[in-house]
Amino acid sequence: MAGGGVDFVEHCAKELPIRTLSDMVGIPEADRERVAHxxxxxxxxxxxxxxNGREPLAVLFENQMYLHQVAASLAxxxxxxxxxxxxSALVNAEVDGDRLADADVAAFFVLLAVAGNDTTRQTISHGLKALTDFPGEKAWLLADFGTRIGTAVEELVRWATPVMTFRRTAAADFELGGQLIRVGEKVVMFYASGNWDEDAFCHPERLDLSRSPNPHVGFGGGGVHFCLGAHLARAQLRAIFGELLVQLPDIQAGDPVYVPGNFVHAIRSMPCTF
Structure with a gap:
């Protein structure tokens, strides 16, 4: 395909996360595409x-039940x-003589399949688009990839913000910006707002691969809800951009087609040339 074009999401960005997840969990190769779908x-x-003309709840139920079935079979x-x-470690682990029930194992598998797959794929896709739109930053990174990729990965996560919103439940009464939030009330957090906050970032509208410190909330804001897979995601991003930019230094992303929604900042497809 040298010199040609290809859908970057389909042929590159989606491959590394699902292969990594499948190898970690032990998903049979024949099931990987369906699990990713x-x-x-x-x-x-x-x-x-x-x-495909169906109600959203029917689609959610069908695919969640499929993932539960895969989890039960694997368990x-x-x-x-x-x-x-x-x-294997998960289903055979014991705490005080107790093991995880099948429902717990299935819930954990769904979490891994979603959180360990889509978010990294979106960051890879947004990352290539950002490096295309900011060629000076790409050149800066390539000039000393080994020592600069660390800060670059953090900035690409901030720029992509793969999870846009999440909901939490207030554990206590709290006043924020003059608004009283009562215990039990629901709070929606907008990660994109936090990652583009001018009080926290100098020129957040610019991609700056050397940005340091970089207090982005792409993996969460710390505490018990911080992303368990943050270190794995960082390793994947380092690996894939290391391979891409070394083997295809002239790779360019075209205009992305986005997925409608307010949860994941998702790119459905994006052409690339090299």
Whole structure:
């Protein structure tokens, strides 16, 4: 395909996360594409290609049940024949003589399939688009990739902000900006707002791969809800951009097609040339 074009999301960005997840968990190769599709449907349910004329709740239920079935099958197999993978460790772990119930295992699997797949893919896609739109930053990174990729990854996560919003429940009465939030009330957090806050970032509208410190909330704001897979995501981003920019230094992203929705900052497809 040298010199030609290809859908970057389909042929590159989506491949690394699902392969990594599958190897960690032990998903059979024959099931990987379907697992990735089901995970995508859970976060991009408003995309017409998943709805196909159906109600959103039906799409959500169908794909969640499929992931539960995969989890149940994997759990049964790993209990009988444990392997050297995360799922074997999970289903056979004991605390005070107790093991996780099947429902807990299924919930954990859905979390891994969604959080460990789509967010990294979106950051990869947005990252290539950003490096295309800011060629000076790309050149700066390539001039000393090994020592500069660390800050670059943090800035690409800030720039992409793959999760745009999330809801929490107030654990106590709290006043924020003159607004009283009462215990039990729901609060929606806008991560994109935080990552483009002019009080926290100098010129947030600019991609600055050398930005340091970079107090972005792309992995959460710390505490118990901080992303468990942050270190893995960073490693994946370092690896994929290291390979891409070394092997295809002239790669360019075209105009992306976005997925409608207010949860994940998702790119459905994006052409690239090299």
């Amino acid at each position: 089901a995970a995508d449907a859970l976060v991009s349910w408003a995309d017409p290609r998943y709805l 049964a197999e790993r209990r009988d024949r444990p392997g050297d993978d995360l799922f």
